Amino acid sequence: MSAPLSRVRRTADAPAKRVRRIAAPFIVFAAVVTLWWLFSTYGLEQHKRFLLPPPGQVVAVGLLDPRNRGEIIDGLLATAQVALVGLVLSIVIGTVLALVMSQAVWVEQSIYPWAVVLQTIPVLALVPLIGFWFGYGFGSRVLVCVLIALFPIITSTLFGLQSAERDHRDLFRLRRAGRWHTVTKLLLPGALPAMTTGWRTSAGMSVTGAIVGDFFFRQGQAGIGRLLDGYTQRLMPEQLFAGVFITSAFGLLVFWGFGLITRLLIGSWHESARTSQ
Amino acid sequence: MPVIDTQREERIAPTSAAHASADHSAQPGRPPHVQPFEEPTAEGIRFRKAAKTYRGGTEALSSTSFAVAPGEFVSLVGPSGCGKSTLLRLASGLDTVSSGSVEVNGEVGYIFQDASLLPWRTVQRNVELLAELEGIDRATRRALAADAIALTGLAGFEQHRPLALSGGMRMRVSIARALTLRPGVFLFDEPFGALDEISRERLNDELLAIFARERFAGLFVTHSIAEAVYLSTRVLVMSARPGRIVAELEVPFDHDRSPALRFDAAFSRVASEVSEALRAHS
């Protein structure tokens, strides 16, 4: 009844809002770059300029030089690949674990403490061990990602599965719905909002895991972590800054991608997806 | 308006079960049509000295006996927290009695206090849900849902999601969903309590029309005395917790009622009797 009305209103003032939403961050960006340029050109003495090279130089050396740019993008792609595989594995394993835990209290009680332990041991301390046991290749790097990214998936999915309303559960119980129907038609769809939040958190953590793995495992293809470290060691500030920027841009892309996935999955019915952009 | 009359016989046989009973119950494995009672079981709802004490020790319902036959619409009024929802949960089989017995024959429809729709499903898919859970095939499901949607005045709203509906429309979807299985026993837990007066009265009339067509055994919990009298053939009044039935009032009108009835002197008389019984026991 109210839907057509609100939809009309939304499209009516959407263009103005959209312009503001897209323009605002760019204005902030322009201001920051201007300040940066002023400071690096007039605020720093010539011999200290490596601390903060002017923006033009970063663009020219780090981004426009195809050799440097190629190196950075290759490194980033290698890291992204590790992070993505780690994330997908975390989502699969975490969701299965949460589903199993949601089916019986005793299962939850026997698994959950170990999930917490996994979260509390410093993975940084484990990383050398992982390399020692499993080698320094792709698999070990992915394992680091999973160790870091698994916990949020488990907790958010479990929370989502357990937050089904009592009336809904009763409705299914009244119809003597089986486990399969209850999970697929009630619990999982209802858990999606919480699950997508978990995915987003874990995506960031998986990238962190991939970079950490890259720092520690100094064999195999160099990822972005090792590249940035190399630029620092060899005092190549332009490449270092360019690398940081490209990595941030990638982060933005991932964030945006997850926003899109969230909207596709729950946008048509969940309040959160309607109000947040 | 199309009558929901398709496939009544083709559907899975309606469950006929004596829910939980403390002294005698259908044994597991016994075919449901063999009743362990001496007297033949009537259709509808029958409470025999049913009582419920929750695990924490809360006595929600003390010994209660009453029956609702098919074609009867019985309202239940009582002070807040007196055990009305508990009584419905016992009737539906969601909860079991502590003593006494509850017997319910026929498919049970249950309307919860809020519409309890699945927000990710459209109106159409919400209405189809119960048939889906029964494993009824898609085409039959569609037909059942279409009839229920027409009967509840939801035509044109099939593709809306609950979020985009008013409270009254959501309740209609909830009723349509229950109607798809053609319940012989229909339980309502304050379905219109959250609605404004105008929507409530309109839904009262729609419910009367549905009842006239379906002739189920209706048990309707409400806080509104006017609603109870307007809808019912009989009104049961419950005492404060632990609830028991303290008065039973016949409503002396036939079931062809119209809004003007609310201003009838006879209507006021029944309403004030209910009100008095309520006041005397809360």
Ligand SMILES: Nc1ncnc2c1ncn2[C@@H]1O[C@H](COP(=O)(O)OP(=O)(O)OP(=O)(O)O)[C@@H](O)[C@H]1O
């Ligand atoms: N699962 C439960 N466990 C323990 N106590 C319960 C449970 N459900 C209800 N009660 C208690 O039983 C009593 C009756 O509750 P019930 O919900 O049946 O009342 P009601 O008449 O439906 O109330 P209302 O008018 O508020 O809907 C209340 O005191 C309530 O706190």
Ligand SMILES: [Mg+2]
């Ligand atoms: Mg109640």
